[in-house]
Amino acid sequence: MTDLILVLNAGSSSIKFALHPAAGSGRKPALTGEIGGIGTAPQFKARNAGGESLDTEVLAGADATADHAALVARLLDWLLAGEWGGRISAAGHRVVHGGRQFDGPVLIDAKVMQALEQLVPLAPLHQPHSLAAIRAIAERLPELPQVACFDTAFHRTQPRLAQLFALPRHLSDEGIIRYGFHGLSYHYIAGVLPDHLGKRADGRIIVAHLGNGASMCAMKERRSIATSMGFTALDGLMMGRRSGSIDPGVLIHLQENKGLDVAAVGRLLYSESGLYGVSGISNDMRDLEASADPHAREAIDLFCYRAALELSSLAAALEGLDAIVFTAGIGEHSEMVRRLVCARLSWLGVALDQTANEAHANRISTTDSAVDVLVIPTDEEAVIAEAARHLI
Numbered sequence: 001m002t003d004l005i006l007v008l009n010a011g012s013s014s015i016k017f018a019l020h021p022a023a024g025s026g027r028k029p030a031l032t033g034e035i036g037g038i039g040t041a042p043q044f045k046a047r048n049a050g051g052e053s054l055d056t057e058v059l060a061g062a063d064a065t066a067d068h069a070a071l072v073a074r075l076l077d078w079l080l081a082g083e084w085g086g087r088i089s090a091a092g093h094r095v096v097h098g099g100r101q102f103d104g105p106v107l108i109d110a111k112v113m114q115a116l117e118q119l120v121p122l123a124p125l126h127q128p129h130s131l132a133a134i135r136a137i138a139e140r141l142p143e144l145p146q147v148a149c150f151d152t153a154f155h156r157t158q159p160r161l162a163q164l165f166a167l168p169r170h171l172s173d174e175g176i177i178r179y180g181f182h183g184l185s186y187h188y189i190a191g192v193l194p195d196h197l198g199k200r201a202d203g204r205i206i207v208a209h210l211g212n213g214a215s216m217c218a219m220k221e222r223r224s225i226a227t228s229m230g231f232t233a234l235d236g237l238m239m240g241r242r243s244g245s246i247d248p249g250v251l252i253h254l255q256e257n258k259g260l261d262v263a264a265v266g267r268l269l270y271s272e273s274g275l276y277g278v279s280g281i282s283n284d285m286r287d288l289e290a291s292a293d294p295h296a297r298e299a300i301d302l303f304c305y306r307a308a309l310e311l312s313s314l315a316a317a318l319e320g321l322d323a324i325v326f327t328a329g330i331g332e333h334s335e336m337v338r339r340l341v342c343a344r345l346s347w348l349g350v351a352l353d354q355t356a357n358e359a360h361a362n363r364i365s366t367t368d369s370a371v372d373v374l375v376i377p378t379d380e381e382a383v384i385a386e387a388a389r390h391l392i
């Protein structure tokens, strides 16, 4: 019987999962799937090694409103009851915040868990879900080795200036710096870039990870040199329910003059803003694209405008631009968002091939575009599985 690594990736609107062979990197996962649309219309999907659908279910009743922890418990029931042609011998998790302490994957023990708990306030939409999943597995399979892989780790190589806020020095010294997130996704893209760009892969690349959470990463020699998210996953781009960068004076005003306390400001920035707040309809790009409501269109336009601005700022950090990569839920699937973002980037030499874009082709720029524009599906689960293989 082969040994399998159970991979869990708790995102803000999804739980992605996979069973990867524990030996032989590069081999296909025995199972992949996700519970998507958490908070709107949750749907469970699972596919076998051949990519064929095993199960697709719209979650109804109590499951429709269940939180991440309840959905992880349900997923574990399903996974442990199934026959996957192997035995689960380890688990690997995406953990969003590793702080300053963790710059690479670690085997989880009580001390690591304690350190990760302390980072919960810095990633309230993510860290609790990952830790709940780790605990749920430890309860059912106490002997199973578990590995944590961090979204922040990929960015730890950034130059000091890219990490600093213009705050008093003692605050930077105690760790109030820009960490950056979506690092497992950027790590995956950095790994496959040579397959798409050859030698140009080591040039000046901006990867746009546009999902429910959204960020961008500027890479040189396939290492992170700047990113749009900061101390928390609130900074930078407009997102599903998060505001992204905002004048900090607004937060002072809301507390001083509008009676909002800290918890209310937190809810506003993490859950009530972004596509959801501007449209008043949904955080899901699919719903907004399908809607005729002008507020939906304004939310999409603002999302794309802000993405183009952030991308341009990262191009300045790179001092030029050779390629853009779109990835994650929106980046991989929304022809409209890619079109609207790229339309604002012609001054950088970006020319989109509209037919290729509509076909979701791998290369969506014209042959004479000065900047290559690619669509590459990300695979955070593969990065986690590889890290777990190395550690165990």
Ligand SMILES: Nc1ncnc2c1ncn2[C@@H]1O[C@H](COP(=O)(O)OP(=O)(O)O)[C@@H](O)[C@H]1O
Binding pocket: 011, 012, 013, 014, 036, 210, 211, 212, 213, 240, 283, 284, 285, 286, 289, 328, 329, 330, 333, 334
């Ligand atoms: N076909 C599609 N067209 C437009 N947007 C899509 C499509 N499929 C998925 N999305 C968007 O992708 C988002 C989820 O992206 P994903 O990367 O899975 O999110 P996360 O990991 O942050 O939970 C959804 O909220 C939805 O807006």
Ligand SMILES: CC(=O)OP(=O)(O)O
Binding pocket: 010, 011, 012, 013, 096, 126, 151, 181, 182, 211, 212, 213, 214, 233
């Ligand atoms: C860090 C973050 O925002 O993650 P996600 O996109 O999965 O919500």
Ligand SMILES: [Mg+2]
Binding pocket: 011, 012, 211, 212, 213, 328
């Ligand atoms: Mg995600």
